[in-house]
Amino acid sequence: MTDNAWWRNPAAYPPGWKGATTPTPAAQEPAAAPARDLPETIVRTxxxxxxxxxxxxxxxxxxxxxxxxxxxxxxxxxxxxxxxxxxxxxxxxxxxxxxxxxxxxxxxxxxxxxxxxxxxxxxxxxxxxxxxxxxxxxxxxxxxxxxxxxxxxxxxxxxxxx
Known part of the structure; x- marks a missing residue:
């Protein structure tokens, strides 16, 4: 085993991996669901x-x-x-x-x-x-x-x- 293995070096964790210290790029983050403005069955604005x-x-x-x-x-x-x-x-x-x-x-x-x-x-x-x-x-x-x-x-x- 090497000392720079990813499980021993939190900075080397894959993006989004639990315990990673580097933030996941915004482009890879899931987009938040848009808030509904009106009740679901309403089609008028x-x-x-x-x-x-x-x-x-x-x-x-x-x-x-x-x-x-x-x-x-x-x-x-x-x-x-x-x-x-x-x-x-x-x-x-x-x-x-x-x-x-x-x-x-x-x-x-x-x-x-x-x-x-x-x-x-x-x-x-x-x-x-x-x-x-x-x-x-x-x-x-x-x-x-x-x-x-x-x-x-x-x-x-x-x-x-x-």
Whole structure:
């Protein structure tokens, strides 16, 4: 055996070998996985979601008499618009609680499919008795739009600025 054998000379260890004293060149280090900006199933961009949120908030009437009929419950409350706002804020990480269950998940690992199923259950199975089916419609349309490039935007008309 020689005195300069690699197992006796830590400086001679192969790059990346446990116990090596020489740093591994950056080119050989594995690249860190990029952080996800949005929940996994969302195909719309953050900018599109932010624009939808802003347009929905701007569409909230200052006067309850001046509302868009399509987003009003029979009592005249624009509860569907609240579903859109709550859902976009949740998908953007601005709201902790899921639209129906009020459960908290670590962002961006949100149970988007479960929220969609909860909306379906509210609309068609009459579950979630404390939640309006109009709210559920806003949630469902927002999730459908956010997960597909083929769906119509949940609000009427093009986004502001288009």
């Amino acid at each position: 953050r900018q599109e979601l932010e624009q939808l949120r802003d347009d929905a908030i701007a569409s909230q009437p200052a006067d309850p008499v001046d509302v868009r009929a399509a987003w009003c419950s029979p009592t005249g409350i624009p509860i569907g618009m609240e579903g859109i706002i709550d859902t976009t804020r949740w998908l953007l990480g601005e709201r902790q609680y899921a639209p129906f269950s009020r459960e908290v998940a670590t962002y961006p690992d949100l149970p988007v499919s479960q929220a969609w199923l909860d909306a379906e259950d509210c609309i068609f199975e009459y579950r979630w008795h404390d939640v309006s089916e109009w709210y559920a419609g806003g949630v469902k349309r927002t999730i459908n739009w956010a997960r597909s490039t083929d769906e119509e935007r949940p609000l009427f008309g093009p986004p502001t600025g288009s």
